[in-house]
Amino acid sequence: MTANDIAVKVEHVSKYFKLPTEATNSLRTAMVNRFKGIKGYKEQHVLKDISFEVKKGDFFGIVGRNGSGKSTLLKIISEIYMPEKGRVTIDGKLVSFIELGVGFNPELTGRENVYMNGALLGFSRDEIDSMYDDIVDFAELQEFMNQKLKNYSSGMQVRLAFSVAIKAQGDILILDEVLAVGDEAFQRKCNDYFMERKESGKTTILVTHDMNAVKKYCNRAVLVENGLVKAYGEPENVANQYSFDNAVPLVRQEELEDKKAEEKEEILLVDNLQIKLNTPNDITAGDVIEFEIDYDSLEDAETYIALSLTDIDRNIWIYNDNSMDEPCRGKGHKKITYHCTIPSVNNIKMKLEVTVRDKKGKMLAFSNVEQTPIIMVSRKDIKLNDLSALDSASGLIQRNGKWNFH
Ligand SMILES: Nc1ncnc2c1ncn2[C@@H]1O[C@H](COP(=O)(O)OP(=O)(O)OP(=O)(O)O)[C@@H](O)[C@H]1O
Known part of the structure; x- marks a missing residue:
């Protein structure tokens, strides 16, 4: 140059x-x-x-x-x-x-x-x-x-x-x-x-x-x-x-304290909820996402997990799942791993939110902002000189249509 x-x-x-x-x-x-x-x-x-x-x-x-x-x-x-x-x-x-x-x-x-x-x-x-x-x-x-x-x-x-x-x-x-x-x-x-x-x-x-x-x-x-x-x-x-x-949302300290105070007022049935991402947080569409959920169940009760991957920019749920059909039973430490793929998206930045619920669906614990893993999916497979593919990747879902010229 x-x-x-x-x-x-x-x-x-x-x-x-x-x-x-x-x-x-x-x-x-x-x-x-x-x-x-x-x-x-x-x-x-x-x-x-x-x-x-x-x-x-x-x-x-x-x-x-x-x-x-x-x-x-x-x-x-x-x-x-x-x-x-x-x-x-x-x-x-x-x-x-x-x-x-x-x-x-x-x-x-x-x-x-x-x-x-x-x-x-x-x-x-x-x-x-x-x-x-x-x-x-x-x-x-x-x-x-x-x-x-x-x-x-x-x-x-x-x-x-x-x-x-x-x-x-x-x-x-x-x-x-x-x-x-x-x-x-x-x-x-x-x-x-x-x-x-x-x-x-x-x-x-x-x-x-x-x-x-x-x-x-x-x-x-x-x-x-x-x-x-x-x-x-x-x-x-x-x-x-x-x-x-900038993905981690800024939460005012007072809000966190208010939440903690509210939590204390309720009878604690679940404690020490931890979420740990086992796979990288910067992945390509279709890569496996795996994470580990740990918590202590303080009562001899049934609990299940509900989770969501939310698109941070668009604020919509991209993927939800739950373990309602396979609940955890009994008191004590619970350790669960989960894996999934998000195959057909383009570029997307998601937060993983996890809640622990009782048999009736009542939330007993949720992952707070500090421990919410962020996962970025980006189309690393697209070559930088492939302008058509790059342009099409600005949508949420990967293109799959066919052109017919008559
Ligand atoms: N003339 C000035 N005198 C004193 N401080 C200044 C002056 N101009 C800018 N600053 C300070 O410099 C810092 C950077 O300001 P600047 O406006 O360049 O940021 P920015 O990245 O453009 O922010 P934004 O995204 O909010 O527009 C700020 O803390 C601002 O208060």
Whole structure:
């Protein structure tokens, strides 16, 4: 690869912010603090050492949890912030849609705002003239262009700002979390635009929390975590890593304590429920899933297991089973292993939930969030250059149809 193939090169970028810890109103306090070595601020190291390359024509995804520094990174690439260390090299004209409303003036009309925004992006009047109709068409705001922006709804303002960004003829387009923009019809339009853009050979950098978007549009991606690059390269792998890291639902400590208190109030019939996955948690469709369930039955009673594998993203049960027809009897420690396969799914992230029930179906114990195993099924069998198979694998069930052309 030559240097000419690279649109954006990020090398060892580091950025911290100074957050004030105390307000000093007097010069004397400031001097005393300084003398004592008290800084009055603490440093938040948002980006520690970030390096990646975006090639010309890439549709490049940047993902990471809230507060991981994605927007900061985009601002550094867009030269709004300077990094403390490292550097960014850009080859081409860059257009950013980062913070809504930047460069928009509510007292000006839609039309005037398009011209002003275009000028801020570095376009001449003639250039804006030639892209103006396209921008207005995409935003579908023809009748509103002579109204002042302050009379637009917030959705209309977003549409206009977004349309300026995407229709401005830059070489590199930077978009921060835009898929949530606008109503459903506008989102569909953005989807079509992204599909076109993906084919266009122009460079796009997209920050998003939507892993389906990463898989659908991006050809490469990076996952930022704790200021460092955690995964980089194939969007499938990066998106799966992100989904996997975020699969464990966050449960507030108080909720857990409330639940424990509720459990204590009931007479305990089952204790020490443990679930252990014996097979890997990252598998391919059809691989065997095996796990072990352990618990103590405190009474001489019949108990059975009910289990479910729930699709975390879609929140639906994918697979349920129970041992109702083969209950465990008597007091004491119970150890059960179970295995199954989930053969015809594509990519799916599931949580395994287990409950112990009595003869009448009453729940006596359930696996809590900390011990709920997560299982990721991904189509590792599909070759990365098999575009048709990759595209079809975005559905829940593997394709099995036949085409007949007449
Ligand atoms: N100008 C600033 N001054 C001080 N702290 C800042 C500034 N900009 C960002 N931060 C801090 O840097 C951290 C990263 O913020 P950033 O907006 O880059 O994260 P993000 O990954 O884009 O988050 P999100 O997914 O929520 O949009 C946050 O803790 C934020 O408070």
